[in-house]
Amino acid sequence: MDWSAILSNTAQGLLSPATMAFALAALGLAMHFGFAGLLNFGIAGFMAIGAYGYAISILTFGFEWWQGILVSLVASVLFSLLLGIPTLRLRGDYLAIVTIAAAEILRLLFLTNAFVDVTGSADGLSGYHNSFRAANPFPEGDYGFGPWTYNNIEVWVLILGLITLAICAFLLLLLMKSPWGRVIKGIREDEDAVRALGKNVFAYKMQALIIGGVFGSLGGIVYALPSAVNPGVYVTSLTFFVWTALLLGGAATVFGPVLGAVIFWVLQAFLSNVLPQLVSSGILPFISSIQASTIRFILVGVGLMLLVIYRPQGILGDKKELTFVK
Amino acid sequence: MSSSSAKLPGKPAAKTIGLHVGTIRPGVPKVDPIITMDNVSRKFGGLVAVDVEHLEIPRGAITALIGPNGAGKTTLFNLLTGFDKPDTGTWNFAGKSLAGIPAFKVAQMGQVRTFQLTKALSLLTVLQNMKLGAKDQRGEKLMFSIFPFLWKAKEQEIEEKALELLKRFKLDTKKDDFAASLSGGQRKLLEMARALMTDPVLVMLDEPMAGVNPALTQSLLEHVLNLKKEGMTVLFVEHDMHMVRHIADWVVVMAEGRVVAEGPADEVMKNPAVIDAYLGSHQDTDLGTVTGRITLPPKGKK
Structure with missing residues (x-):
């Protein structure tokens, strides 16, 4: 057991683009579900729009990186309108069905071979970093300490991600x-009742x-900033991971989703490191180390179930609220 | 009828009279109607839920809408408040046609309603429930909401008004509790108080007494009477005949979607059509006699 490697990898989960992407997406879900009660099971679709909107507008239309971000935001507003106009008159569970379907339609559109020139089909998109990296104010070199040592490009991504997250929260x-x-x-x-009051x-x-x-x-943009856009990421299970982060922290809170995303990724990093090592050192019998690293996804599912049953208001949620959960 | 009636004071409150023009009949014109409707009908599949030829609701009075279960009272309420759309007919509120007007706009025009199944906003505090009722809040606009200095003054004003109303409804000690923690009767009070936050012209109460314990009945009645005193018009649906008799200036009786009778409370109650349609022929008979499961001494028998 190499504990120093395990702990160092776990510590990196604390501050990574993926953590911040999840925190942003979970904040979006907090707005949708925690505060407005809209059961959105298509958050992966919104993230895909962010990522693809950014990459496509740079690669296909030659936009600057910040223009790419603006395009993504406009696209996500249009997607919300498109989704909302027919469905917001529906009751909660119907909205859930429609959003999950809409996210899948989007993903399949990005995946299909018909638009391979633009979307890259199954290969996804990469190599859209020039404009973003040229705008990097940090000179080359290493920053940070211990497990949190980053090169100048990583720092640029992290800083932008943190600023975005702070503004959104x-x-x-x-x-x-x-x-x-x-x-x-x-x-x-x-x-x-609200309608009857004239709203x-x-x-x-x-x-x-x-x-x-x-x-x-x-969130999708921050996810795509450091590396590449891969259609395999924006699947339905991404939606449920974000939901897990949200419910973990507390759906009807502002800092809960952020805390939930951090805990989720720290745990993921820890388990994906510790489980294979447990196998190789013979503590965990019967399974191979490849199987061991996927056990964490089973644990996520179990964790989500336990959470919803025993602490539906999440870590930061109001305790009093729990008394009244229907 | 219900045990709650035992607590009512013997003398009924002063009634508003002289509301109608001409002889009393279903659809009689009123001196000063706030709502008029013509040929309003609503069908659910093959079932005609509401089919009202002509009806006027008098302004500044308390009107009760009574009728047996399934008479279409709540459907009529929904049609009037924009929560449902009629298949035919015209209807207007204070001279403005309500055809095609969505519920929230109807409410903004000063017509506020409560619900048969109380809709307290459970996970909002009592005070937040109240503040939500206030009209013309700039802070409720997305663009203004993120600049607190634009709405702080109004918020203060609303809070004072809310606290005053809560005091009147004896809910002021509960202001920071979740509405979910209130009892059923307190929720009815909260819903009514919240409705008053909108400064309504017409208050529509759907079964305000349903599920309210006798101790609260008295104060609820007082509150309804106070609404009239403050110049509001009240229209309510109720099954409790004693309450109807006690506070209603005018009674409209519905059966099978139609208005079968209307008039001042005492006169309507004597109408044989009403007794038949609503009160039933056993209204003064002990339940035991009706079911035949209890043998009663013969003296009260009809």
């Missing part, structure tokens, strides 16, 4: 403390869907 905090947030929470509890429920739900969608696509 702050924005969500402001929104939910405002009267607007009160209406949104009211809609979560009972939209007919345009459909408009509020659409605004919530768009804001959460923008957060999700920002």
Whole structure:
């Protein structure tokens, strides 16, 4: 057992583009589900729009990196509108079905061979980094200490990711403390009651869907910034991983999703390192080390179930709320 | 009827009279109607839930809508408030046609409703529930909401108003509790108080007494009477005949989707069509006699 390697890899999970991407997507879901009560099971689709929108506008249209980000955001707003106009009049579970289908349609569109010139089909997209790296204000060299040592490109990605995450969390905090947030929470509890008080429920739900969608696509962009866009990433299980992070931290909180994403990735890093080592040192019998590293996904599923049953309000959720969960 | 009636004071509150024009009949015109409807009908499949030829609701009075289960009272409520759309007919509120107007706009026009199954917003605090009711809040607009200085003053104003109303409804000690922790009766009170936050012209209460314990009945009645005193019009659906008799200035009786009778409470109750359709022929008979499972001494027998 090489504990120093395990711990160092685990520590890296604390601060990685993937962690921040998950935190952003989970913030989007917190807006959708935790506050507005919209059961969105298509967050992977929003992330795919972010990632593909960014990569395609750079590779196909020759945009600058920041223009690529803007294109992604506009695309995610359009996707929210497209999704919301027909479906927001539906009740919760129907929205869930539609969003899961919409995300799959998107993924298959990105995967199909018909658009291989633009989307790269199954190979995905890569090599869109020039403009982004040219804008890097950090001179070449290593930054940080211990397990958190990064080169200048990684630091640039992390800093941008952190700034985005901070802005989004702050924005969500402001929104939910405002009267607007009160209406949104009211809609979560009972939209007919809110309608009877003279609020345009459909408009509020659409605004919530768009804001959460923008957060999700920002997550997709941060995910794509350091490396490549791979269609195998934006599958339904990504949606459920983000849901796990959200529920872990607390769905109706602002910092819960961030904390949940961090815990999720730290645990993932820890388990993917420790399980194969347990096998190779003979502690874990019957399975190969390749099988061992996928056990973590089973553990994620079990963890999600236990969480929903025993602590549905999450780590940061209000304890009093638990008393009243229907 | 219910045991709650035992607590009511003997003398009924002063009634508003002289609401109608001409002889009393179903669809009689009113001196000052706030709602008028013509040929409003709504079908669910083959079932005609509501088919009202003509009906006017008087302004500044308390009108009760009664009728047996399935008479279409709640459907009529839904049609009036924009929660459901009629298949035919025209209907207007304070002179404005309500055809095609969505529920939230109807509410903004000053017509607020409560629900048969109380809709307290469970995981909001009582105070938040109240604040949600207030109209014209700039902070509820997305663009303004992230700048607290734009809505702090209004918020303060709303809070004072909410606290005052809560005090009146004796919910002020609960203001920071989740609405879910309130009892059924308290939720009814909260829903009514929240509706008042919108400064309504017309308050529509769907079975305000259902599930309320006798101790609260008295104060709920007072609150309804107060609404009239403050110049609001009240329309309510109720099964409790004693409450209807006690506070309603005007009673509209529905059966099978149609208005079968209307008039001042005392007169309507004497109408044989109403007794037949709604009260049933056994209204003064002990339940035991009706079912035949208990033998009663012969003196009260009809």
